[in-house]
Amino acid sequence: MSDRLLDRIPLDSFGDVARLVLETPVYEWIRSGAGDEQSAIDNVAAFRRWRMRPHVLEDVSTVSTAVTLLGTPLEVPLLVAPLALQRVVDEEGEIATARAVAEVGAALIVAVNATTSVEEIRSAAPDATLWFQLYNWDNRDALARVVERAEAAGCRAIVPLVNTPIGVAHTPPRAGFRLPAGLSFGHFEESPGLDAGNTWSYLEWLAARTTLPIVPKGILHPDDARRAVNSGARGIIVSNHGGRQLHRAVATIDALPEIVAAVGESAEIYLDGGIRSGSDALTALALGARAVTVGRPVMWGLALGGTAGVRRVLRSIAAELAEDAALCGVAATSATPRDIVIRPPA
Numbered sequence: 044m045s046d047r048l049l050d051r052i053p054l055d056s057f058g059d060v061a062r063l064v065l066e067t068p069v070y071e072w073i074r075s076g077a078g079d080e081q082s083a084i085d086n087v088a089a090f091r092r093w094r095m096r097p098h099v100l101e102d103v104s105t106v107s108t109a110v111t112l113l114g115t116p117l118e119v120p121l122l123v124a125p126l127a128l129q130r131v132v133d134e135e136g137e138i139a140t141a142r143a144v145a146e147v148g149a150a151l152i153v154a155v156n157a158t159t160s161v162e163e164i165r166s167a168a169p170d171a172t173l174w175f176q177l178y179n180w181d182n183r184d185a186l187a188r189v190v191e192r193a194e195a196a197g198c199r200a201i202v203p204l205v206n207t208p209i210g211v212a213h214t215p216p217r218a219g220f221r222l223p224a225g226l227s228f229g230h231f232e233e234s235p236g237l238d239a240g241n242t243w244s245y246l247e248w249l250a251a252r253t254t255l256p257i258v259p260k261g262i263l264h265p266d267d268a269r270r271a272v273n274s275g276a277r278g279i280i281v282s283n284h285g286g287r288q289l290h291r292a293v294a295t296i297d298a299l300p301e302i303v304a305a306v307g308e309s310a311e312i313y314l315d316g317g318i319r320s321g322s323d324a325l326t327a328l329a330l331g332a333r334a335v336t337v338g339r340p341v342m343w344g345l346a347l348g349g350t351a352g353v354r355r356v357l358r359s360i361a362a363e364l365a366e367d368a369a370l371c372g373v374a375a376t377s378a379t380p381r382d383i384v385i386r387p388p389a
């Protein structure tokens with residue numbers, strides 16, 4: 044799709060347009076949530092319960108969206124969530140996404156279930172800020188080997204998924220989705236199983252194996268956030284997997300404030316799930332997130348326009364973030380004050 048055409052599609056219609064170009068099982072694999080999809084629905088809906096309470100007469104002649112994540116400066120407080128199998132929707136897949144991320148000054152969390160290896164992604168996008176997501180594999184030697192590969196490829200953080208003790212048979216079987224013939228995984232030939240016996244010592248084991256910061260993804264409880272920090276986590280991704288695992292899990296924006304209060308300054312907190320606009324991102328920053336991750340909208344952008352599509356998604360969110368920040372009297376989104384959002388009584 045041409046850039047001109049892409050520019051004419053409102054961001055919130057990307058999913059509907061992608062539905063026209065993707066096979067139904069692929070579209071449903073991306074769109075759907077687990078079970079009755081309540082959690083996936085709530086992630087998005089919960090943002091709509093917050094309202095902005097702007098400050099006025101602040102100097103917002105320039106607005107900066109710059110942020111530093113675990114010591115790495117970025118132009119925008121946005122990360123692409125780990126999204127498996129990106130070559131299913133675009134020929135270049137993860138490489139197209141990495142190039143877009145580098146152009147926008149965001150970061151990409153490479154999924155261990157990627158269809159492109161982290162080495163190939165790095166050589167195609169040398170300037171991209173990359174993190175690397177792990178599954179809780181039951182084979183620690185295999186885990187240690189992919190961590191080494193991620194380190195050697197210049198990733199800046201290791202992101203162990205901690206909310207998948209068991210592999211919930213969620214969307215793929217229902218949607219009828221299968222890995223298309225001709226595509227393969229970038230980091231293994233056959234995936235190890237999942238270890239349902241992992242406890243907090245798993246994070247300690249990881250922290251002892253790498254110099255990279257450990258950033259667990261999938262925490263919703265403030266006590267767990269504290270335990271994660273005590274086990275060596277330097278950052279925490281507040282996430283319910285986009286509502287694709289536990290179908291009645293709390294919306295992530297509702298879980299965020301207590302986690303921020305529990306952890307304080309001892310780790311960086313990132314919000315994953317339901318980010319569809321810059322207004323959502325500003326709400327999350329006001330509630331204490333240092334950055335937000337974007338999942339499904341990136342897959343829609345990738346399906347519609349490869350690098351240009353992902354770039355458009357990230358730029359639209361960043362532009363609206365800057366616009367809303369200006370209207371709220373916030374000149375630097377990294378210092379968004381808590382008091383610009385309120386939750387009116389229902």
Ligand SMILES: Cc1cc2nc3c(=O)[nH]c(=O)nc-3n(C[C@H](O)[C@H](O)[C@H](O)COP(=O)(O)O)c2cc1C
Pocket residue numbers: 072073074086124125126127154155156176204260282283284285286287315316317318336337338339340342
């Ligand atoms: C198509 C698709 C594939 C995903 N693959 C992974 C994955 O391999 N690893 C992972 O940690 N999360 C995966 N997720 C979850 C995302 O990282 C993220 O938590 C979720 O999409 C965030 O919600 P959002 O889509 O509302 O932004 C996937 C999500 C989707 C939609």
